[in-house]
Amino acid sequence: MSFPWAEQYEPKSPFMKWLDSRLPLPRLVFNAVGPGYPVPRNLNFFYNFGVLAGFALLVQIITGIVLAMHYSAHIDTAFASIEHIMRDVNQGWLIRYLHMNGASFFFIVVYVHIFRGLYYGSYKAPREIVWMLGVVILLLMMATAFMGYVLPWGQMSFWGAQVITSLFSAIPLVGEPIRQWLVGGFAPDNATITRFFSLHYVLPFVILGVVILKVWALHIPGSTNPTGIDVKGPQDTLPFHPYFTAKDFFTLTLYLIAFVAVSFFIPNALGHPDNYIPANPLSTPEHIVPEWYLLPFYAILRAFTVDLLFVPAKLWGVIAMFASILLLLFLPWLDTSRVRSANYRPVYRIFFWLLVVDVLVLGYVGAMPAEEPYVRIGQLATMYYFAHFLIILPIVSAVEKPLPLPNSIAEAVLGKSAAQVAAAPSGGVVAQPAE
Amino acid sequence: MVRLVGMALGLVFCFVLAWAFLVPREATQPDPVKLLHREPKEVSWPHTGPFGKFDRAQLQRGFQVYKEVCSSCHGLYHVHYRDLEKIGFTPAQVKAIAAEYEVPAIDPNTGETITRPALPTDKFYRPFPNEQAARAANNNAYPPDLSLIIKARKNGESYVYSLLTGYGEEPPPGFEVPDGLNYNPYFHSVNIAMAQPLVDGQVEYADGTPATVDQMAKDVVAFLRWAAEPELEVRRRVGLASLLFLSILAVLSYLTYRRVWADVKP
Amino acid sequence: MADAQTAQPDIPRRDFLYIATGAFGAVGTAAALWPFINQMNPAANVRALAKTEVDVSAIEEGMAIKTIWQSKPVFVKRLTAAEIAEAEKVDVATLRDKQTVAERMPVKRGWLVNLGVCTHLGCVPLGAGQGEPKGDYGGFFCPCHGSHYDPLGRIRRGPAPLNLEIPPYTFKSDTVIEIG
Numbered sequence: 001m002s003f004p005w006a007e008q009y010e011p012k013s014p015f016m017k018w019l020d021s022r023l024p025l026p027r028l029v030f031n032a033v034g035p036g037y038p039v040p041r042n043l044n045f046f047y048n049f050g051v052l053a054g055f056a057l058l059v060q061i062i063t064g065i066v067l068a069m070h071y072s073a074h075i076d077t078a079f080a081s082i083e084h085i086m087r088d089v090n091q092g093w094l095i096r097y098l099h100m101n102g103a104s105f106f107f108i109v110v111y112v113h114i115f116r117g118l119y120y121g122s123y124k125a126p127r128e129i130v131w132m133l134g135v136v137i138l139l140l141m142m143a144t145a146f147m148g149y150v151l152p153w154g155q156m157s158f159w160g161a162q163v164i165t166s167l168f169s170a171i172p173l174v175g176e177p178i179r180q181w182l183v184g185g186f187a188p189d190n191a192t193i194t195r196f197f198s199l200h201y202v203l204p205f206v207i208l209g210v211v212i213l214k215v216w217a218l219h220i221p222g223s224t225n226p227t228g229i230d231v232k233g234p235q236d237t238l239p240f241h242p243y244f245t246a247k248d249f250f251t252l253t254l255y256l257i258a259f260v261a262v263s264f265f266i267p268n269a270l271g272h273p274d275n276y277i278p279a280n281p282l283s284t285p286e287h288i289v290p291e292w293y294l295l296p297f298y299a300i301l302r303a304f305t306v307d308l309l310f311v312p313a314k315l316w317g318v319i320a321m322f323a324s325i326l327l328l329l330f331l332p333w334l335d336t337s338r339v340r341s342a343n344y345r346p347v348y349r350i351f352f353w354l355l356v357v358d359v360l361v362l363g364y365v366g367a368m369p370a371e372e373p374y375v376r377i378g379q380l381a382t383m384y385y386f387a388h389f390l391i392i393l394p395i396v397s398a399v400e401k402p403l404p405l406p407n408s409i410a411e412a413v414l415g416k417s418a419a420q421v422a423a424a425p426s427g428g429v430v431a432q433p434a435e
Numbered sequence: 436m437v438r439l440v441g442m443a444l445g446l447v448f449c450f451v452l453a454w455a456f457l458v459p460r461e462a463t464q465p466d467p468v469k470l471l472h473r474e475p476k477e478v479s480w481p482h483t484g485p486f487g488k489f490d491r492a493q494l495q496r497g498f499q500v501y502k503e504v505c506s507s508c509h510g511l512y513h514v515h516y517r518d519l520e521k522i523g524f525t526p527a528q529v530k531a532i533a534a535e536y537e538v539p540a541i542d543p544n545t546g547e548t549i550t551r552p553a554l555p556t557d558k559f560y561r562p563f564p565n566e567q568a569a570r571a572a573n574n575n576a577y578p579p580d581l582s583l584i585i586k587a588r589k590n591g592e593s594y595v596y597s598l599l600t601g602y603g604e605e606p607p608p609g610f611e612v613p614d615g616l617n618y619n620p621y622f623h624s625v626n627i628a629m630a631q632p633l634v635d636g637q638v639e640y641a642d643g644t645p646a647t648v649d650q651m652a653k654d655v656v657a658f659l660r661w662a663a664e665p666e667l668e669v670r671r672r673v674g675l676a677s678l679l680f681l682s683i684l685a686v687l688s689y690l691t692y693r694r695v696w697a698d699v700k701p
Numbered sequence: 702m703a704d705a706q707t708a709q710p711d712i713p714r715r716d717f718l719y720i721a722t723g724a725f726g727a728v729g730t731a732a733a734l735w736p737f738i739n740q741m742n743p744a745a746n747v748r749a750l751a752k753t754e755v756d757v758s759a760i761e762e763g764m765a766i767k768t769i770w771q772s773k774p775v776f777v778k779r780l781t782a783a784e785i786a787e788a789e790k791v792d793v794a795t796l797r798d799k800q801t802v803a804e805r806m807p808v809k810r811g812w813l814v815n816l817g818v819c820t821h822l823g824c825v826p827l828g829a830g831q832g833e834p835k836g837d838y839g840g841f842f843c844p845c846h847g848s849h850y851d852p853l854g855r856i857r858r859g860p861a862p863l864n865l866e867i868p869p870y871t872f873k874s875d876t877v878i879e880i881g
Contacts, residue, residue, distance in 0.1 A: 041699065066737055070744075083513040083583075086666070088745040091736035093666040094673065238699060246688070246695040249726070253685040260681060264674025265485050268586060276587035276663075277579070286623070306455040309447075316451055323444070333437040372460055379456040383449050390445025394438045517749050543766075556749045684729060687722040694718060 003222070005234040007035045032219060038237035039244055040225035042413045046120075047223065048251040049113040054211060055252060056106035061204050063099040064148075071151065073197035075190045078153040079278045097267040098259075103145050104270045105259050107293035110138065119352055121340030122224045128332040133214040135328045137207055142294065142325075144203040147196040149291055150188070154275035159288045161188040161196075167301070170315040187281060227412045228340030229405055236409035287369050295366030296359050300324050302370055303382035320382070327389050334389060337397035344403040347396050351388060358384045467610065473620040475593035476600075480657050483592075486675075488668055489661055494522040496640055497658025500651045501581070502532075503638050508569075508578040508629075511559040514662050520555075521665060522658075529555045536560035574615050576628030585656070585663040592656050597621040599652040602631035752881035754873065757812075765829040767817060770868060770880045774817035776829040776841075776854075777878065784839070784852045785811065797856050798864045805853040805867070814870050814878065815854045819843040821861035826850060841865065 009030040011017040020027055030036045070089050072081035085092035114134070117123055123131035146164060150157045165182050169175040184191030222231060231237055238244070262269065270292060274285045290298050304316035311319075327334075342349040358381050365378035406412035481490040498519065501511070516533035520526060537550035538557055553560060562578075563569035570577050585591035601621040612618045616626040633648045640646055661667070753770045757777055760766055765778035780788075785802065793799050806813055817825050821843065827833040828841035828850070836842030836849035838857045843850075848859030855864045870880040 090739045246692040250688040250692040260677045276583040383452045386448040390441040691722045
């Protein structure tokens with residue numbers, strides 16, 4: 001699609017010719033994930049997480065559709081209907097545990113995917129829209145996951161819904177009406193569970209739509225690669241099929257091994273025990289914590305403990321929490337360095353790893369009760385989070401001296417083992433270097 | 436422009452956070468309850484570990500403890516009598532067990548509420564019709580439903596075992612146990628409304644197992660684990676088979692990957 | 702590395718590897734599909750209701766009760782001696798669905814157990830409850846399209862093609878019937 005040397009689709013049989021002139025679906029597949037899509041040859045395994053995320057989304061959609069056949073969205077029956085699934089529906093426990101842990105694995109995969117993008121500068125021109133669509137997907141995922149967590153109507157479901165919807169009441173003047181509009185009442189109740197179920201069912205298909213847009217946008221310039229330099233010629237790329245389909249299939253099996261191991265042997269390790277207690281509006285759990293994948297943002301929310309500049313602490317927290325995600329939309333313009341890959345950016349690389357540690361610390365603090373020393377640690381970590389993106393990144397990209405870049409991807413790959421340089425690939429699969 | 440706005444915003448956030456960081460904290464008293472509270476004891480069961488299996492005899496003993504001791508206050512809402520067939524009772528035994536309980540029903544002729552003997556298809560008998568009735572009968576404490584208790588508590592099995600065997604200690608001097616509550620350092624507030632439920636020899640096991648508190652606690656916890664996760668054994672079996680299958684598939688797909696890439700990797 | 706000549710002896714092995722991987726993947730996918738198909742089969746709570754016990758001690762001669770079996774209505778009816786005698790007189794050969802009196806009451810003479818589902822289009826016929834119209838033949842009457850059944854549930858007039866269906870049942874004791 002994107003490079004002139006991409007293999008062209010040619011229908012072989014008369015039927016495929018007939019089909020190609022009417023509904024060129026095979027051509028689309030050929031050009032999107034087939035031999036017709038040239039991909040930089042030096043992608044490492046971190047580049048497989050995008051495909052894994054797509055797989056995780058499909059698992060969620062399929063298991064979710066099936067669960068909806070047995071689930072009952074009513075405050076009186078929701079909890080019991082989950083237990084009906086777990087005990088009476090044929091293999092219901094399997095499907096529900098896959099859905100439950102599938103959400104966690106979806107987030108693991110997406111977080112690795114995001115940090116890979118941050119490290120290799122995947123958000124930079126000409127892929128800004130690919131990146132921004134990714135941020136939109138992340139936001140939709142968070143909303144979907146949150147609403148899904150409410151559906152069992154356990155204690156954490158109820159109180160999570162209470163806390164998250166209360167965030168909106170921090171907005172001056174319109175906050176409380178907005179909160180009531182969201183939950184359809186004065187507190188989370190039957191109106192909440194039915195609307196959350198409806199949205200939880202439909203949002204994954206919206207995500208799927210955005211994913212399609214994102215893949216489309218990605219196919220215009222093609223993937224980045226660990227060197228961050230542009231593809232210069234056919235010697236730099238390999239066709240997606242069979243090279244990357246084989247690679248993706250291998251990583252998929254590894255992913256499935258981890259997924260199955262957790263879902264079948266420690267299925268509740270990533271959840272919270274309190275959600276096996278039916279919701280009780282009269283008794284709050286000791287510590288309300290969101291699912292693990294939202295903990296860093298929860299820590300940011302709670303880091304603001306002081307009213308300042310005429311803004312109450314609660315509103316600061318809400319603004320900062322939304323800002324922490326929305327600022328990612330502006331990342332392509334905050335980082336002005338022309339070098340993409342952190343492999344050639346010694347200073348940025350240090351801050352990148354600091355950010356990784358910082359987000360892990362935020363996640364840890366988010367799981368802890370709001371007491372010292374966790375509050376102060378959380379405040380420092382939140383400071384670094386914002387400073388990293390809003391202050392450090394623009395300065396570093398202006399003053400940093402990048403390392404010399406290789407001349408081409410092929411040189412970067414083949415130069416490592418000079419002995420092999422002579423044996424340039426042949427056999428019709430990859431064309432000879434143009435030079 | 437983006438960078439200027441961003442930097443300004445970043446500085447504002449950092450300023451607010453730094454201020455919050457520097458604000459002196461009020462000195463907090465260490466919570467005396469926290470110092471008395473203890474983590475659950477380490478215990479293991481035949482079904483502990485990834486390859487463990489339930490001991491059917493133990494589950495039946497545990498059911499006996501539940502039935503004779505716990506069930507007077509604690510329900511098992513999500514379990515049906517028919518489920519007992521899975522822990523080794525015959526259909527006739529299950530029918531007899533169910534028939535010992537009366538469940539609410541509607542008289543088909545008069546429409547009045549009556550009770551009828553429970554059937555195997557019924558859910559377990561509920562000791563109280565609702566939370567209010569349960570609280571009224573229990574000095575305002577609410578005996579939780581036990582069908583998910585093992586999953587609904589952190590470290591569930593060890594916790595319930597420790598709680599059941601954690602009675603009898605004297606509270607430290609100066610620590611007042613409120614009226615109607617009992618000291619138990621494994622409970623989160625160390626004062627629990629439930630009085631010591633198990634004493635030696637409280638039930639008489641048909642298989643001759645000595646009914647010590649420790650034994651009964653272990654048995655009933657095993658039964659409750661089964662009640663919370665009746666799928667446990669089949670889950671582990673399917674999981675193991677899936678892992679074996681996927682391991683082979685991983686090796687095959689790795690070899691395929693290497694072979695596909697054989698002619699391009701330097 | 703792999704120019705065309707050196708790759709040649711490799712090809713059978715390569716084919717085998719690809720086929721094995723593909724076959725394994727296909728088998729795995731098929732196995733993973735099964736739970737998603739099987740979950741639509743009746744769940745354990747539904748299967749547990751495959752058999753129903755009915756207490757019939759309160760039914761006197763000439764009376765019937767309605768009960769539910771597998772989510773379908775069932776009529777349990779005790780016929781009077783007069784009804785049976787009347788039914789014996791009917792020439793079976795003239796019936797649309799030719800069943801004898803004994804065939805209608807295979808377990809115990811005098812006791813009729815049949816589904817309350819009209820064999821025409823599945824409505825519930827009247828006649829089992831007190832005061833309901835019993836149709837022209839004194840048995841059951843389906844108001845949807847006017848099927849008339851006799852006291853033994855045999856179709857006598859109207860669009861229904863068959864007699865009311867008799868489910869499998871046994872007497873567990875003198876007063877308890879197990880259907881299913």
